[in-house]
Amino acid sequence: MIGKGLLQGLAVTARNLVGSYHDPDRYTTIEYPEVKPALPEAYRNFPFLVAEKAEDPLGTLRCVACQICEKECPPQCIYIVMDRDEKGKARMKPKVFDIDTSVCMSCQICVEVCPFDAIKMDQVFEIATDERFNALLLHRDQLAKTNTYFHQIHPTEAAEVDARLAAEKKAAEEKAKAAAAAKAASAKPAPAAPANPTPPPAPAP
Amino acid sequence: MFDANPAASPSARVRKVEPSSFGFQPSSVPPPAGGGGDLLEISLGPHHPSTHGVFRMNVVLDGETVVRLKPVFGYLHRNHEKLGEGTSYLGSMPYTDRLDYLNSMTNNWAYAIAVEKLAGLTVPERAEYVRVILAELTRLLNHTCLAGFLMQDCGCSGTPLMYAFRERERILDLFESLSGSRMMCNYQRFGGCRVDPTPAWLAAVAQLVDRYGPFLDEFEELLTGNEIIMARTQGVGRLPAALAVNAGVTGPMLRASGVGHDLRKVDGYGVYPRLNFRVPVGDHGDVYDRYMVRVLEMRESISLLRQALAALPGGPVLDPKAKQRGLRPKAGEAYGRIEGPKGEIGFYLVSDGTANPYRYRVRPPSFVNLTVLEDLCLGHTVADAVIILGSIDIVLGEVDR
Numbered sequence: 001m002i003g004k005g006l007l008q009g010l011a012v013t014a015r016n017l018v019g020s021y022h023d024p025d026r027y028t029t030i031e032y033p034e035v036k037p038a039l040p041e042a043y044r045n046f047p048f049l050v051a052e053k054a055e056d057p058l059g060t061l062r063c064v065a066c067q068i069c070e071k072e073c074p075p076q077c078i079y080i081v082m083d084r085d086e087k088g089k090a091r092m093k094p095k096v097f098d099i100d101t102s103v104c105m106s107c108q109i110c111v112e113v114c115p116f117d118a119i120k121m122d123q124v125f126e127i128a129t130d131e132r133f134n135a136l137l138l139h140r141d142q143l144a145k146t147n148t149y150f151h152q153i154h155p156t157e158a159a160e161v162d163a164r165l166a167a168e169k170k171a172a173e174e175k176a177k178a179a180a181a182a183k184a185a186s187a188k189p190a191p192a193a194p195a196n197p198t199p200p201p202a203p204a205p
Numbered sequence: 206m207f208d209a210n211p212a213a214s215p216s217a218r219v220r221k222v223e224p225s226s227f228g229f230q231p232s233s234v235p236p237p238a239g240g241g242g243d244l245l246e247i248s249l250g251p252h253h254p255s256t257h258g259v260f261r262m263n264v265v266l267d268g269e270t271v272v273r274l275k276p277v278f279g280y281l282h283r284n285h286e287k288l289g290e291g292t293s294y295l296g297s298m299p300y301t302d303r304l305d306y307l308n309s310m311t312n313n314w315a316y317a318i319a320v321e322k323l324a325g326l327t328v329p330e331r332a333e334y335v336r337v338i339l340a341e342l343t344r345l346l347n348h349t350c351l352a353g354f355l356m357q358d359c360g361c362s363g364t365p366l367m368y369a370f371r372e373r374e375r376i377l378d379l380f381e382s383l384s385g386s387r388m389m390c391n392y393q394r395f396g397g398c399r400v401d402p403t404p405a406w407l408a409a410v411a412q413l414v415d416r417y418g419p420f421l422d423e424f425e426e427l428l429t430g431n432e433i434i435m436a437r438t439q440g441v442g443r444l445p446a447a448l449a450v451n452a453g454v455t456g457p458m459l460r461a462s463g464v465g466h467d468l469r470k471v472d473g474y475g476v477y478p479r480l481n482f483r484v485p486v487g488d489h490g491d492v493y494d495r496y497m498v499r500v501l502e503m504r505e506s507i508s509l510l511r512q513a514l515a516a517l518p519g520g521p522v523l524d525p526k527a528k529q530r531g532l533r534p535k536a537g538e539a540y541g542r543i544e545g546p547k548g549e550i551g552f553y554l555v556s557d558g559t560a561n562p563y564r565y566r567v568r569p570p571s572f573v574n575l576t577v578l579e580d581l582c583l584g585h586t587v588a589d590a591v592i593i594l595g596s597i598d599i600v601l602g603e604v605d606r
Contacts, residue, residue, distance in 0.1 A: 005430035012427040013364055028371055040382035042400070072530060074296040107299030107391045112399075113530045121385065 041154055044121030046101045047110055049143045050150055057144035062118035065094040069110035069119055077103035078110065097140035101127065117161045123153045244272065251280055255358055255591040258601030262578075262590065269586045274579040278604055285606035289565030294320055294395070294532045297565065301552075302389040304567060305603040307347050310339040310380070311545040313393035318474065319541030319552035320395045324534040326527050331520045332397035333476045337513045338410060339380075339392070340543070341506040345417060346376045347546035348457075348499040348506075349424075351598045355496060356428060358595035359437050365428060372420050375413055382406060396527025407514060414510045421503055429500070438492040442581040442593035445490065452577045456548025456570050458597060461498045462490035468544035475543075480512045492596040533560050547571050547598050567606060571599040 019026035030037050051057035065082040083095035110119050122145070129135040151158040245266045250256035259280035265273035285304065289297045301316045302309035314336050321328065328336075353369030377387040383406055384390040384399070392399050428434055444454070449462040459466055467484040469477040485501035487494030536558045542551030548570030555564035574597050581597075582590040 002432055005432050005435075009427045009431050012423055015423075016368070026371075028374065040378075040385075042382055042385040044385040068530075072293065072296060074292050074299055105299060105303075106386065106389065107302075108385065109295060109299065109391075113295075 039123055041156060043123050044108055045106050045125050046104055046122050046127075046138075047099060047119050047143070048122045048145045049097065049140060050118055050120055051144045051146050054146045054148065057146065058141060061093065061140070061144060062116050063094050063097065064092040064116055064118070065090075065097070066115070068113050068115065072109055072113045074107060074109060075103050075105050077101070077105075094140055097143060098137060099143060100137050102136040117165060120150055120154065120157075249587070249590070251277075256594065257354065257599055258604075260594075260599070260601055260604070262594070264582075264587065264590065266587065271582045271585055271587065271590055274582045274590065276575060276578055278575075278601065281601045281605040283606065286565050286567060290562055293530070293560050294534075294562065295529050297562075298393070299389065299391045302391055303602055304569065304606065305545070305547065305550070305571065305600045306388055307350060307600055308343045308546050308550075309388060309390045310343045310392060311543060311550060313390065314340060315541055315543045315545065315550045316552045317393040317395055317541075318543060319539050319554050320532070320534070322539035322541050323537060323554050323556055324395065324528075324532060326396040327524060328397055329521050329524055330476075330518050331401075332522045332524075334513050334517045335398050335402060335522060336393065337475055337477065337480070338510060338517075341509045341513070342376050342379065342410070342413075344506045344546045345503055346373050347598075348503050349373055351499060351595075352424065352428070352496060355492075355592065355595045356434070358591050359434060361434075365424070368420075368424060368427070372417070379406065379409055379413065382409070394523055394527070394529055395532065397521070397523030399523070401522040407517070410510070411514055414507055414514070417507055418504070421500065421507075425500060429497070435493065437589075438496065438592060438596075440489070441492045441585060441589050442596060443489060443491045444577060444581055448577060448580060449490070452580075453573045454548070454577060456545070456574065456598075457498045457502060458495055458548065458574050460485065461487035461494040463487060468542060468549055472542070472544075476513075476516075479516070480509055482509050492592055495596045495598075531560060533558060538564075542568065545570055547600070547603075548574060567603075569603040569606065571597070572604045572606075575599050575604060 016026055021027070050062050052060035052062070065080050067080050067082075070076075070078045070080045077100040079096065079098040079100075080094050081096035083091040083093040085091060106121070108121055111121055127136070147158070147162075150161075246263065247266065248261055248263055250261035251259040256262070259278075261277040261280075263275040263277060264271050283303075285300060288300060292300070298313060298316060301312040304312050320326075349369045349372050353366035356365035357363070380390055380392075381387045383402055384392040444458065444462045446462045446464050449459050450464060454462075455466070455468075463486055465484050465486045468474070469482070470484060482505045485498050485505065487498050534556045536556055538553070538555045540551055540553045542549050549568060550570050551568035553564070553566040553568065554562045557563040578594065578597065581593045585593065
């Protein structure tokens with residue numbers, strides 16, 4: 001019978017129309033600005049820098065300005081300058097750390113290659129601005145966010161990172177202690193062993 | 206009258222090489238042999254919903270019948286292949302998401318296979334199954350969207366497209382909770398996958414798979430038997446099997462023309478040889494068959510997903526010895542290809558031993574499938590040309606690269 005398919009289709013649309021009033025499966029719209037969708041924990045958009053203390057975020061950045069992320073970033077949106085003292089010795093801190101979020105493509109490769117767990121992905125997506133040029137170029141003071149914040153947005157990952165960092169710190173301390181003891185035993189006029197706070201070894205990617 | 210028999214035209218017609226493929230040259234069209242009425246040359250696109258992106262068709266019309274068609278593209282060219290030579294092997298992975306932005310998971314997989322071949326990496330068992338799950342989810346997503354867009358092109362504004370997008374959104378939510386991003390997943394890595402899926406995620410996939418069959422039933426009830434759709438699509442844009450093979454057409458479009466060529470069977474990559482599935486093949490090679498083949502493929506995908514979820518082994522999801530950053534494969538070349546939802550998506554890499562590929566080449570399915578557009582459209586009306594373009598299933602990010 002010609003027209004049967006049409007009527008069948010109309011029945012489907014009618015079912016969806018009626019269903020959209022009581023079946024949450026068929027009514028999927030979220031009234032966005034008033035109601036915000038729950039983001040999954042893995043959600044990422046732009047990177048931020050992890051700082052240990054909220055009082056002094058720039059002083060306690062985990063970043064040591066090694067520039068690995070700058071080299072690996074596919075669209076090259078990261079710019080880092082190492083902080084140096086008067087003699088030119090590296091302070092292992094970034095003097096400049098800029099991320100151009102208008103260029104960033106949220107690929108997370110900076111996070112994957114960072115050996116120090118210093119850069120992580122943020123979840124803030126409402127960053128639209130009417131300023132054309134510099135508003136989306138984020139500097140290190142805008143990028144620095146605390147570890148507590150990291151725990152809030154990615155609890156599972158943050159707990160893993162903290163456990164790993166604690167284990168590495170402990171291992172490094174024990175190694176330094178053992179080295180100091182060995183040195184003291186071998187050399188009699190033992191000068192105080194310089195307990196170098198060696199950066200933790202790179203974790204397996 | 207101009208002879209517009211699509212079956213006879215490909216070999217009979219001599220293609221004139223034109224000096225500039227970008228030029229819009231109304232005077233360049235000779236009048237059709239044997240007289241006929243006045244011809245009208247118009248430009249369809251580039252900014253029009255029917256062109257699925259920024260794509261232009263220069264069509265020469267006799268009345269309402271297409272007598273010549275020239276596709277013009279490149280508006281979305283982003284230098285993808287040259288960029289691949291300048292970035293590291295890992296750095297190209299997120300760029301592959303942006304080729305066919307509906308199917309980033311399969312693009313990632315094809316690229317990962319190419320690099321794995323080049324560097325001689327092995328993939329853990331669990332990762333192979335996870336890849337199959339993600340590829341079949343991608344196939345569901347792509348074909349559902351395509352069916353919706355095709356109906357939009359036919360003129361049913363909105364309804365089927367919105368139903369399709371409703372289901373697509375559920376799959377994208379799964380991708381987002383696994384990889385962190387809805388469309389630009391950047392999930393596959395050389396020698397496995399980036400994140401191990403949690404049991405909760407796998408349960409969510411199983412739930413989606415269970416409800417996808419009923420959705421497809423409803424979707425087919427809405428569309429497949431619809432008389433208007435049958436009248437619009439049956440017998441339109443026939444692609445003869447010989448032309449499809451000669452033009453290098455792959456994917457559902459080739460299978461709709463009756464050629465049962467599926468790389469999942471032919472190459473048997475991943476764990477596909479261990480899974481049971483059939484390859485649907487069409488009879489007529491028209492728009493309706495292309496739609497039907499995709500619907501049947503979705504049904505096979507559901508069965509594949511069930512099997513892969515049931516057989517998913519434990520273990521690591523990424524080979525711990527596989528190097529991601531600073532990968533320097535030995536000098537050589539490799540071509541990795543998989544059966545993407547649109548056809549054979551392949552990556553050809555040449556390594557000279559440095560950290561960047563010496564040559565990085567993409568074999569994009571929708572670009573190759575698009576080459577037969579003129580042959581399909583000749584003799585049909587403008588409105589049919591829009592449907593035919595829709596049934597080819599192109600994404601301009603991949604066509605232009």
